[in-house]
Amino acid sequence: MKTIKTKLAVALMAAGLSFSAAAADIKVAYDADPVSLDPHEQLSGGTLQMSHMVFDPLIRFTQDLDFEPRLAESWERVDDTTFRFSLRKGVKFHSGNELTADDVVWTFDRLKRSADFKAIFEPYTEMKKVDAYTVELKSKGPYPLVLQTATYIFPMDSKFYSGKTADGKDKSELVKHGNSFASTNVSGTGPFIVTAREQGVEVIFERFNDYWDQDSEGNVDKLTLVPIKEDATRVAALLSGGVDMIYPVAPNDHRRVKNTKGIELVTLPGTRIITFQMNQNSNEALKDVRVRQAIVHAINNEGIVKKIMKGFATAAGQQGPEGYAGYDANLVPRYDLKKAKQLMKEAGYEKGFKLTMMAPNNRYVNDAKVAQAAAAMLSKIGIKVDLKTMPKAQYWPEFDVCAADMMMIGWHSDTEDSANFSEFLTMTRNEETGKGQYNCGHYSNPEVDRLVEASNVETDPAKRAQMLQKVEATLYNDAAFVPLHWQNLAWGASEKLNIKPIVNAMNYPYFGDLVVEE
Numbered sequence: 383m384k385t386i387k388t389k390l391a392v393a394l395m396a397a398g399l400s401f402s403a404a405a406a407d408i409k410v411a412y413d414a415d416p417v418s419l420d421p422h423e424q425l426s427g428g429t430l431q432m433s434h435m436v437f438d439p440l441i442r443f444t445q446d447l448d449f450e451p452r453l454a455e456s457w458e459r460v461d462d463t464t465f466r467f468s469l470r471k472g473v474k475f476h477s478g479n480e481l482t483a484d485d486v487v488w489t490f491d492r493l494k495r496s497a498d499f500k501a502i503f504e505p506y507t508e509m510k511k512v513d514a515y516t517v518e519l520k521s522k523g524p525y526p527l528v529l530q531t532a533t534y535i536f537p538m539d540s541k542f543y544s545g546k547t548a549d550g551k552d553k554s555e556l557v558k559h560g561n562s563f564a565s566t567n568v569s570g571t572g573p574f575i576v577t578a579r580e581q582g583v584e585v586i587f588e589r590f591n592d593y594w595d596q597d598s599e600g601n602v603d604k605l606t607l608v609p610i611k612e613d614a615t616r617v618a619a620l621l622s623g624g625v626d627m628i629y630p631v632a633p634n635d636h637r638r639v640k641n642t643k644g645i646e647l648v649t650l651p652g653t654r655i656i657t658f659q660m661n662q663n664s665n666e667a668l669k670d671v672r673v674r675q676a677i678v679h680a681i682n683n684e685g686i687v688k689k690i691m692k693g694f695a696t697a698a699g700q701q702g703p704e705g706y707a708g709y710d711a712n713l714v715p716r717y718d719l720k721k722a723k724q725l726m727k728e729a730g731y732e733k734g735f736k737l738t739m740m741a742p743n744n745r746y747v748n749d750a751k752v753a754q755a756a757a758a759m760l761s762k763i764g765i766k767v768d769l770k771t772m773p774k775a776q777y778w779p780e781f782d783v784c785a786a787d788m789m790m791i792g793w794h795s796d797t798e799d800s801a802n803f804s805e806f807l808t809m810t811r812n813e814e815t816g817k818g819q820y821n822c823g824h825y826s827n828p829e830v831d832r833l834v835e836a837s838n839v840e841t842d843p844a845k846r847a848q849m850l851q852k853v854e855a856t857l858y859n860d861a862a863f864v865p866l867h868w869q870n871l872a873w874g875a876s877e878k879l880n881i882k883p884i885v886n887a888m889n890y891p892y893f894g895d896l897v898v899e900e
Contacts, residue, residue: 405589405601406898408626408879411616413744414774415585415609419576420564421536422556424778425498425806425819427794431890435587435605436476437536437570438594440467440486441529445886447798449529453481453537453571462524467532469515473594475539477569483511488540490519496556501805501816502534502796505838523839526846530797539569559779573600573894582775584608593894600895611744611773620645620874627875629889630747633692639874648881650871652695653703654794654889655803656746658739658756658864659823665737665787668823672729674861679722680763681756683715683866690751695867700854701793701807702800703868707843708850709800713858715865722763734764741769741790742777747869753790756864784822791820792869794888800850804834808862825862 416432417424434442440454451457454467473481490509493499505525510518519528543554543564553563568576571594574587587605608625610616613632619625621642631639631647640647660668660677667673684697696703700713726732737760741753750771757767770786781789795802810826811818817831830853837849857863871889875881878899884891 405603407604408602408896408898409606409608409624410893411608411610411619411625411628413609413611413613413616413630415582415607417559417581417775417778418565419568419579420556420562421538421570422492422496422499423558423565425502425796426778427889430888432585433536433570434572434890435574435893436568436572436576437538438572440532440535440537442533442892443798443886443888445883447887449533453486454532457529457532459528460518463521465519465521465528465532466512467517467519469517470594471515473571474592475542475569475571476575476590477539477542478592479539479541479569481537481571482514483517484514485537485540486517486535487511489535489538492538492554492556493535497558497813497816498819499534499816501819502531502802504815504817506531524841525839526841527797527799527801527838530799534796537571542567542569558782573598574605582609587893595894598895599897600893601898602893602896605893609744613748617874620876623876627873627879627881629871629873631872631874632747633690633694633872635874636692636694636872644877646875646877646879646881648873648875648885649694650885650887652794652868652870652889653706653798653887654746654792654869655698655701655703656695656749656752656790656792656866656869657698657807658788658790658866659807659821659825660861660864661784661787661789661822661824663824664784665735667729667731667735667737668787670729671860672725673731676722676725676729676731676763677760677765678861678864679716679718679725680765681759681864681866682717684717686752686755687867690748690755691867691869694870694872695747696870697867698865700858700865701803702795702850702854706795706798706800707847708854710851710854713854719762726763731764734766736766736768737787739767739769739788740777740780740786741771742774743771745774745777746790746792749790749792752866756866781820781822784824788864789822791822793820798888800854801834801837804830804853804857808857809834823863825860827856827860827862830856830862 416428421433441449455470456468487509507520573593577588578586585607589603616628617635620628662669687695687697697715699715702708743750757769806820809818833849833853840846880897
């Protein structure tokens, strides 16, 4: 692969906009790098991390899940279906273009076309320009999650992304797992510009001199992101000084990192659910609720948390963790091998059957090991598993076509709300609305769909929580998926990096605000 030098970086230097004088030059190792520079191509942690570095949202979450202004300096509810956002004036894109309401409207319209993001924006009819620095987001009906949604609006440079490329392609086109102008060229309003990128090797970010947030104390001038898939290699790079910060720190390595002088381990409780989906379209046996129940009862997720995750996770019985609307303390993990065997017998599969399973090996903490453990557990009830694990870059195209009978998927609620899990993972698949976009179980229950839709227009928190609890109970009884655990978060960093203020439960550190001590 050749390194891609962005035309934007060349243009900036030609225009005399040199990068800021060296303040801090750091190297960060993650388990994988962003698959694209297009913020709308894939709804994933890697994409959102990149978006917070190169773009900026209208508003963003604080560490305690409140909201703080970013490109929108203020907002107000005008009526039941209208939210007004006032934009900052004088904000520059990396290209030199100024941010206006036109860019926000253009970005919203593109999000509505994105296969991955359109479900988040399905409740809305339009983003309307009021004047050059004011927009109104209009919903189809009363909607309780407008501010949560606004954290996913990263205004793009509409002038930069409009027009044709040299080979006649539309610069604004969205291409999933393909090559497009937006996947290799970028102009955002964020604290960093991308100066070089080699997929799977490194992405180099350098400070944007004209960044609007002059109050930020962040002093990182250059950040090199390198993907290191293997946990041991990633930790070794940190301890040897080869990199300054890593994520994740695997549970096996926590003590080693914690006990190393000059290195800090920072941990947070996580809300990302790790699950297996059971594909009812590819394997006839999985259409039987008794078989699905048997699989759930056969997989000892508490044992996985204890032995493989070393206690650094919370075994799950439902989608949303404690604290989310919809959480029901009665929906607990239910490992019971005797019951699992009985259910298989009742379903007519006493002798078992074969199924295929796929999982990534560099996306979630210990993902391949978890999959291997689950496959071994299923063998105890006669299910012979053909397991394939692969790097994230190869896994997602397979997941998009639901290529196996059981597929691993992790999900962090995009709105810090349990309805979001169902919208993407368990609602009936609908290409038009984007609902069920990641439902490779092909589970479909009209009552679940109805309740989730109703919860999304219910502004009374108590009533809404009751609806979502009923959703969770239905999914539990139907064994709609295999809940494994909520994954906790752990970063390791040189003590010179003050990372505690910039990390969060969403797992996209705000690197623009990172302070590195001399």
